[in-house]
Amino acid sequence: MVMNRGDEIIEQRTFNVTITAEGFVHFKFKPDMFVELEDVLESYEIYKSLAEIKKRKVLIEFSKFTSVSNEGLKFSATSDLDSIAEAIVINTLPQRITARFYTKVNTKNHPVQYFSSKNEAINWLKNI
Numbered sequence: 404m405v406m407n408r409g410d411e412i413i414e415q416r417t418f419n420v421t422i423t424a425e426g427f428v429h430f431k432f433k434p435d436m437f438v439e440l441e442d443v444l445e446s447y448e449i450y451k452s453l454a455e456i457k458k459r460k461v462l463i464e465f466s467k468f469t470s471v472s473n474e475g476l477k478f479s480a481t482s483d484l485d486s487i488a489e490a491i492v493i494n495t496l497p498q499r500i501t502a503r504f505y506t507k508v509n510t511k512n513h514p515v516q517y518f519s520s521k522n523e524a525i526n527w528l529k530n531i
Contacts, residue, residue: 417442434466443475460528464492488531489515490524
């Protein structure tokens, strides 16, 4: 799957995927969504298809009031996404609590960092 930067790649039930101008794979989760394991598995498959030529940096942006099922969270924390780095933007207290859990069980082989703003996340990814 070959995509140009800035092109919308895919729209799924709970998220959209684009490649940013910087070349990051950007998963933007839609507002007020409950993300199930099936959605997480779809996001992994999409990333794999985009990164089959080279690893990429990943920007994951959760909208307000978007949450992830326990199964989806556990899979995300223990399955290694073969990327250079992940920057995750979270907006609410429940998302921060979930991020703490994710950090405790995270088995990633690359850096993962949490941010309260998209700009901070992009700046961090640029410097990795």
